Amino acid sequence: MESSSPQVSVLDAGGQYCHLIARKVRELGVYAEVRASETPAAELADRKALIISGGPASVYEEASPKVDPAVFSCGPAVLGICYGFQLMVFNLGGEVERGERGEYGMATLAVMDPGELLVSGEQQVWMSHRDTVSAIPAGFRLMARTDTCAFAAVGDAARRLYGVQFHPEVVHTRHGAGILKNFLFEVAGCTKDWDPKNRVPLIEQQIRETVGNRKVFFFVSGGVDSTVAYTLCLRSLGPDRVRGVYVDSGLMREGETDFVRDVFQSMGASGFSVESQEPIFLAALQGVCDPEQKRHIIGEKFVEVQERILAGLHGEDWILGQGTIYPDTIESGGSAKADVIKTHHNRVAGIQRLIAGGRIVEPLTSFYKDEVREIGAELGLPAELLGRHPFPGPGLAIRCICSTAEGYVENTPDGWLIPIHTVGVQGDSRTYNPMIAIEGRPIPGSGLHHQATVLINRLTGINRVVASIASICPLETLRVFAASLTPDRLARLRRADAIVRRMAEESGFDREVWQFPVVLIPVGQGKRRDAVVLRPIHSVDGMTAQSVPMTEALLSRISGELMKVHGVSAVFYDLTNKPPATIEWE
Ligand code: XMP
Numbered sequence: 001m002e003s004s005s006p007q008v009s010v011l012d013a014g015g016q017y018c019h020l021i022a023r024k025v026r027e028l029g030v031y032a033e034v035r036a037s038e039t040p041a042a043e044l045a046d047r048k049a050l051i052i053s054g055g056p057a058s059v060y061e062e063a064s065p066k067v068d069p070a071v072f073s074c075g076p077a078v079l080g081i082c083y084g085f086q087l088m089v090f091n092l093g094g095e096v097e098r099g100e101r102g103e104y105g106m107a108t109l110a111v112m113d114p115g116e117l118l119v120s121g122e123q124q125v126w127m128s129h130r131d132t133v134s135a136i137p138a139g140f141r142l143m144a145r146t147d148t149c150a151f152a153a154v155g156d157a158a159r160r161l162y163g164v165q166f167h168p169e170v171v172h173t174r175h176g177a178g179i180l181k182n183f184l185f186e187v188a189g190c191t192k193d194w195d196p197k198n199r200v201p202l203i204e205q206q207i208r209e210t211v212g213n214r215k216v217f218f219f220v221s222g223g224v225d226s227t228v229a230y231t232l233c234l235r236s237l238g239p240d241r242v243r244g245v246y247v248d249s250g251l252m253r254e255g256e257t258d259f260v261r262d263v264f265q266s267m268g269a270s271g272f273s274v275e276s277q278e279p280i281f282l283a284a285l286q287g288v289c290d291p292e293q294k295r296h297i298i299g300e301k302f303v304e305v306q307e308r309i310l311a312g313l314h315g316e317d318w319i320l321g322q323g324t325i326y327p328d329t330i331e332s333g334g335s336a337k338a339d340v341i342k343t344h345h346n347r348v349a350g351i352q353r354l355i356a357g358g359r360i361v362e363p364l365t366s367f368y369k370d371e372v373r374e375i376g377a378e379l380g381l382p383a384e385l386l387g388r389h390p391f392p393g394p395g396l397a398i399r400c401i402c403s404t405a406e407g408y409v410e411n412t413p414d415g416w417l418i419p420i421h422t423v424g425v426q427g428d429s430r431t432y433n434p435m436i437a438i439e440g441r442p443i444p445g446s447g448l449h450h451q452a453t454v455l456i457n458r459l460t461g462i463n464r465v466v467a468s469i470a471s472i473c474p475l476e477t478l479r480v481f482a483a484s485l486t487p488d489r490l491a492r493l494r495r496a497d498a499i500v501r502r503m504a505e506e507s508g509f510d511r512e513v514w515q516f517p518v519v520l521i522p523v524g525q526g527k528r529r530d531a532v533v534l535r536p537i538h539s540v541d542g543m544t545a546q547s548v549p550m551t552e553a554l555l556s557r558i559s560g561e562l563m564k565v566h567g568v569s570a571v572f573y574d575l576t577n578k579p580p581a582t583i584e585w586e
Helices: 018-027 083-091 176-187 196-211 224-237 256-267 278-285 291-311 326-330 349-356 369-378 395-399 448-458 487-507 552-562
Strands: 008-012 032-036 049-052 077-081 095-097 103-111 123-129 132-135 141-145 153-156 161-164 215-219 242-248 272-276 318-321 410-412 415-426 429-438 464-471 518-521 530-534 568-574
Touching: 008 018, 018 032, 018 176, 049 083, 049 176, 077 083, 077 176, 083 095, 083 132, 083 161, 103 448, 161 176, 196 224, 196 369, 215 224, 215 291, 224 242, 224 318, 224 369, 242 256, 242 291, 256 272, 278 291, 291 395, 318 349, 395 487, 395 518, 415 464, 429 448, 448 464, 464 530, 464 552, 487 518, 487 530, 487 552, 552 568
Parallel strands: 008 032, 008 049, 049 077, 077 161, 215 242, 215 318, 242 272, 429 464, 530 568
Antiparallel strands: 095 132, 103 123, 103 141, 141 153, 153 161, 410 415, 415 429, 464 568, 518 530
C-alpha cells in the first residue's frame, strides 16, 4: 500500500497513538508511513513532513526513544506531539520539567497566536502526559497554553518546526483534524495522493498474495471484525477456499450463538459450522483470577481447538484467517515501543507461532473499527451486523472480575475506596489500581463526570471513579469477597448484560454510545455477593473514550431491574474516561 517515497513519515516515539496519527493523515488524503523514531535524517530528508509521536517515556530516561537531531534541519517541516514535542524542545535547547502526576483527559486550550498551524478561539484538547515543557528554544514563539500547561503549542515559522503538548490525532481534541490539515497543507506543502476508496481492491489483492494456493480457516465470532475479514477472504478466494467455525466458549452473551448462525446462514456461507466447547473453557478457567492469565488461557484454548480442527483438515494446506484490527495489535505492543497494555487474545503464543510460520492472514490489521465498518458497508454487509457494539474476544470472562483477597470498603474524604483492582492506561503505561465510588447521578448536565476527572487527576494510585447508583445497604458496610469465574457468576453477568442491552436498545440509548460493557464485581453483603457496573462510553476507535451520561428515567429503570437479579447487591456507574482508565475493567 505504501509508495516508495511517502510525503509524510510519522516517527514512532513509543506512543500507542503513532499509527492513529498516520491514519488521520491518510484520512486527510496524504499517504503516511510509520518509521522508528531513530531513523537517520538522511533517510527522511526527501519527505515534506515529519510528525514525531507521543510516548510514555521521559526525555531524561536513558533508554527513552531518541531522534536524529538532524531531522530538525534536514528539510521537512516537523510537528512534535506530546513526547515528540518534548523531544524537539530538549534537542533544540529548551527545557523539559519532570512531572510526577501528569495530566490526563480534557483541557481547554487558549490560543494566543494561531499562526499557520492552529485554529483560533478557545477549544477543547486531549492531554495525556507526565513531563511538561518549561522553556522553549530560541526562535520559537508561544502559540497557545492551557491552565496547567504554559507551553501547549509553540512554533518556529522560519524553520517550520512546531510542537503541541496535546494530542491532535484523537477526536476529543476539537480542532485536531484542522490542526493536522494546516500542518500538512499550509506549513509542509503536501499535496493529496491517497484515496480511501482504494482500500478494498488493495486488501483483496494482499489476501491473494498472502494466501497463495492455500485455503483459509476462520474462527468467526459474529463480531464486525471477523465477519468483515471473513467476507473479504470469501470474495477474494471464493467459497471453496474459505471455511468458518464459531466456537461457543460459554463466555458469550445471551442469544449470541443463534444470532451468529442466522447471520452466516443469510450470507450463504456454505463452509460454516458451530462447535460447542463450553465445558473445556470453563474447566480451564476454574479458579483463575488474574486478567492476563484469563486472556492467555482463553487464547490458548482457542488455539488448541483450532489446531485440532486444522489437524483434521488432511491433505490440504490451510492457514488461519483472523479479524485482528489495528488497536488489537498496538495495545499488545504492535507499535515498536508501546508498552504492553495487555495481551490481546489474537496475539497469544500459539498465534505468534502461526505468525512466525507465515500461516496467518489478517486483512484488517491497519484499520480501525470505524474504517472496518465502512469497509463492511462497501461489501454490502447488513447494517444490523455492522452497527453492533464491539465485544471482546475473551467475552464475559474479562467482565467478570475476580478477587483472591477479601476486603472492606473504606469511607474516605474523597469517597468510598473499593479494593477491586482494574486496568488503566496512564501516559501509555499500564496500571492496575483500586477504584473509588462517589455519590451523585451521572445524568446530563450534572457535572459528575467533570468532578470524577478532577478527582482522578488529583489522586494517585486510583484508576477509576464510579458513581453509586443503588445498593442494598450503606456502601461502607459492603465488602469484597474472594471470588472466581464460576458458572453461577457468569450466569448472573449474562442476565445483567441482557437486561441492560434490552433496555438500552428499547430506549435508543445503545445508538448514542459506542460500547456499553456491563461488569460484575465481587462486592456485596450477605448472600448478595456481586455488584453490577455500567460502563457506557463514547469513542471513535476504542483508543480513547469518554464516559457517557444517562437520563434519570433510564438509569432508574435499569438499576431497578438489575437490583432484582439474584445475588446482586449494588449498581455502580463508571465515570472514568480513557485515559486514565481503559474501557474494559480487565
Ligand atoms: P480497552 O479496555 O483496552 O478496550 O480500553 C479497547 C477496545 O478493545 C476491546 N478489547 C478487547 N477486544 N480482546 C478483544 O477482542 C480483548 O482481549 C480485548 N480487550 C479489550 C474493548 O472491548 C474495547 O472495544
